[in-house]
Amino acid sequence: MAGKSKNDKDESFDGVTVSFGAKFARSDQFKTVFREGMALVEAAAAYLDGDGRKEARKLKPPHSLAYATESMRLTTRLMQLASWLLIRRAVSEGELTPEQAVEEQRKIKLPVSGTEEPTHDFEVLPERLRGLIAESIKLQERVVRLDQMLDFNDQAPAGDVNHPLTSQLSRLQEAFGSGAK
Numbered sequence: 645m646a647g648k649s650k651n652d653k654d655e656s657f658d659g660v661t662v663s664f665g666a667k668f669a670r671s672d673q674f675k676t677v678f679r680e681g682m683a684l685v686e687a688a689a690a691y692l693d694g695d696g697r698k699e700a701r702k703l704k705p706p707h708s709l710a711y712a713t714e715s716m717r718l719t720t721r722l723m724q725l726a727s728w729l730l731i732r733r734a735v736s737e738g739e740l741t742p743e744q745a746v747e748e749q750r751k752i753k754l755p756v757s758g759t760e761e762p763t764h765d766f767e768v769l770p771e772r773l774r775g776l777i778a779e780s781i782k783l784q785e786r787v788v789r790l791d792q793m794l795d796f797n798d799q800a801p802a803g804d805v806n807h808p809l810t811s812q813l814s815r816l817q818e819a820f821g822s823g824a825k
Contacts (some may be wrong), residue, residue: 668790668793668794669732669733669735669736669794670736674732674733674736677729677783677786677787677790678729678732678733680783681725681726681729681783681787682726682729684722684776684779684780684783685722685723685725685726687776688718688719688722688776688780691772691773691776692715692718692719695772696715696770696772696773699711699770699772699773700712700715700770703768706765707765707768707769710763710764710765710766710768710769711769711770711773713763714762714763714766714769714773714777715773717760717777718773718776718777718780721760721780721781721784722780724752724753724754725754725780725783725784725787727748727751727752728749728752728754728787728791729787731745731748731749731752732745732794754784754787754788754791755784755788760781760784762777
């Protein structure tokens with residue numbers, strides 16, 4: 645963009661501030677994460693519905709219980725990740741407003757990185773299942789980091805955010821405000 649001043653950047657957006665989150669959701673990096681995430685969802689579904697069923701039948705208790713537990717955790721993890729990715733993409737494509745996305749985002753529970761421990765029989769599970777679990781945990785860690793960076797609150801109207809810690813305080817209230825268990 646030769647010949648443009650720094651002020652031209654603001655004028656090209658008609659004075660509207662574009663958040664990092666909105667920009668990132670349209671980036672090649674996000675598209676790569678999105679494709680990888682959706683490919684992992686498809687691979688896991690194909691495995692669990694095909695070879696995984698065959699491998700699970702060969703397992704004896706308690707290993708069959710470990711398989712069932714880990715495959716359910718894998719499916720749940722991937723559905724949460726796919727939801728997060730789809731919401732981000734929907735906002736970037738104008739299918740959801742940031743406000744609608746905040747509501748949808750509240751339904752998604754991304755755990756804190758490193759909090760999910762596999763069952764004690766993990767090593768006896770089929771290799772492909774263990775590989776899918778490892779890939780899903782890596783994707784989860786990546787998405788959790790992105791989620792922290794791209795908090796939807798950075799896209800809220802300026803009048804709604806009065807303090808830099810508002811988004812973090814909101815998360816704490818969500819986590820602890822509904823009553824301790």
